[in-house]
Amino acid sequence: MFHFFRTVKFALQNIYRNIWLTVMTVTILVLALFSVSIVISLNSVSEQLLTSVKDKVDISISVLPDVNLSEAKTLVERLQNLPEVKKATYVSPDEALEEFRLQHTDDPNIQETLDLLEENPLPARIVVTAREIESFPSILSYLNKDENKQIISTDTKEVEQAQIVIQRLTALSDQIQKVALGVTIVFIIISFLVVFNTIRIAIYTHREEIGIMKLVGASNWFIRIPFLIEGVLYAFFATVITVAILAPVLGFLAPHLNDSIFASYNIDISQFFQTHLWALIGYQFLGVAVLNMASASFAISRYLKI
Amino acid sequence: MIEFKEVDKFYRNGVQALSDITMSIEAGDFVSIVGQSGTGKTTIARLIIAEEKPSEGQIIIGGWDITHIKNADIPLLRRQIGVVFQDFKLLPKKTLGENVAFALEVAGEPRQVIKKIVPQVLKIVGLENKQQRFPNEVSGGEQQRAVIARSLVHRPKILLADEPTGNLDSINAEEIISLLRKINDLGTTVVLVTHNREIVNKLKRRVITIQDGKIISDQKTGRYIL
Secondary structure (H helix, E strand, O other): OHHHHHHHHHHHHHHHHOHHHHHHHHHHHHHHHHHHHHHHHHHHHHHHHHHHHHHHOOEEEEEOOOOOHHHHHHHHHHHHOOOOEEEEEEEOHHHHHHHHHHHOOOOHHHHHHHHHOOOOOOOOEEEEEEOOHHHHHHHHHHHOOHHHHOOEEOOOHHHHHHHHHHHHHHHHHHHHHHHHHHHHHHHHHHHHHHHHHHHHHHHHHOHHHHHHHHHOOOOHHHHHHHHHHHHHHHHHHHHHHHHHHHHHHHHHHHHHHHHHOOOOOOOOHHHHHHHOHHHHHHHHHHHHHHHHHHHHHHHHHHHOOO | OEEEEEEEEEOOOOOEEEEEEEEEEOOOOEEEEEOOOOOOHHHHHHHHOOOOOOOEEEEEEOOEEOOOOOHHHHHHHHOOEEEEEOOOOOOOOOOHHHHHHHHHHOOOOOHHHHHHHHHHHHHHOOOOOOOOOOHHHOOHHHHHHHHHHHHHOOOOOEEEEEOOOOOOOHHHHHHHHHHHHHHHHOOOEEEEEEOOHHHHHHHOOEEEEEEOOEEEEEEOOOOOOO
16 A cells, blocks of 8 residues: 555656656547547437438338229238338328328418318328338338239339438448547557656656665556556546546537537437546546556556666 | 675776785675775775676675676665665655655565555654655655665665765764664675775775775785874
8 A cells, every 4th residue: 555655656656757748649539639639529419310210211002093002001010010110100181181280380381271172182192101211212112012002102202212322321431430439549559658757757767766765675566657657647537638628619519519510310429428538537647647657557567677 | 695706807908906805895894995095996896786797706795696697686785785885876856755765666566565664764764754854855764864764665685885974974974874873784785985084994894905906905904004
């Protein structure tokens, strides 16, 4: 226990005596963590966005006018039994009209026109949601079978458009993932080198003290551990500062992003940050601490001859 | 207490620093190892504290064969040997008391023990009133006495002094040597590595003379013969 507190004391002395070096090192670590956090958050949000878009895609198929209800419901049952189908629902003409009215409550012209019509112009529909967006082609080919063509009229344009959007989003998400990986690797290398250099200088600065410690019988670990603790403390300072900067930045940006980009997708970026705050702090601290300890160990093995 | 058996030491560049050194120093001895600069005296001192390892032969300290000592065991050896060097090796930003306490701190001694031992050893070397002074506020002799105090904190069985008077005037040098004699009288084995003829001749103790890495003389009550 005495050893532990004294090694922490020596680590704090190292930091204090090279205060400007500490400031520079922590600043670079903060910049690295900040950039990586932004890219990782962006990546996570883009994945959520993609999932949200995928969940919203469904096919709405019109039931032919002379098809009776039981025939339509049989098709719904058959569709529900397909492994690719998540949900298949029958929407009656009345329900379709009600839904249409609700969708256009703000448009008096449409409401007026509907009131003028004596008959419901909308056909019954079957709404199909797939488990995977990639399953739509096989569902469509099933619907295109002769036995089904007598019940429904299939128009695949809507699905094709959705598929194009999803393909683009997937490509964008893959791209963001690659950028995130690249940025992370670059910053890992930079952080490793910066901490390595800081510890190397700390060892050089303390060479006299280290010599005396060896002379008076300090154990090898007692000499090494303060430098490892120094690395962990850098990680701690960098994580705390990064989160302190990131929180208000995201707090400021979130309302703007939520109102514009994510308005229709049920994604709240600040909510995301809040719910993942501890995980973000934990992973960042753990990641940087491990990285710094590895870097410090490398510098110690290279420059601290015991 | 200290045994060298046919010890050779070669450096990486092929230079032979020591050749066939065989000597035995008993517990409680006061031995001067003398010789001109570059003859291998300091190499012997470095071998005793395992800062170097012998190329050939065997070294035994207090019954412990340290010839192939593991790195992890070196600190344990060094806590049994007090070391004093010519260049003091005091930390300039610590007071004399803190410098002495430092040796106990790094060995993991509790604070109460440190508080008890530091004044005791400072009293032995006559620095009890200068505990709060910084190294640059005291004379060279006092700095060296602080180093001796530091070397005594682990109650070592051996005190190794490598040219302890090298940076001191004759009065301070005399004081240091008389302090070493006092410590020897208390039962600690003292190994003094020096090329100071006057001191060696005044001591009238055992003298081992080294020349070109070899022992050329080992006298029980010796003089500086080179």
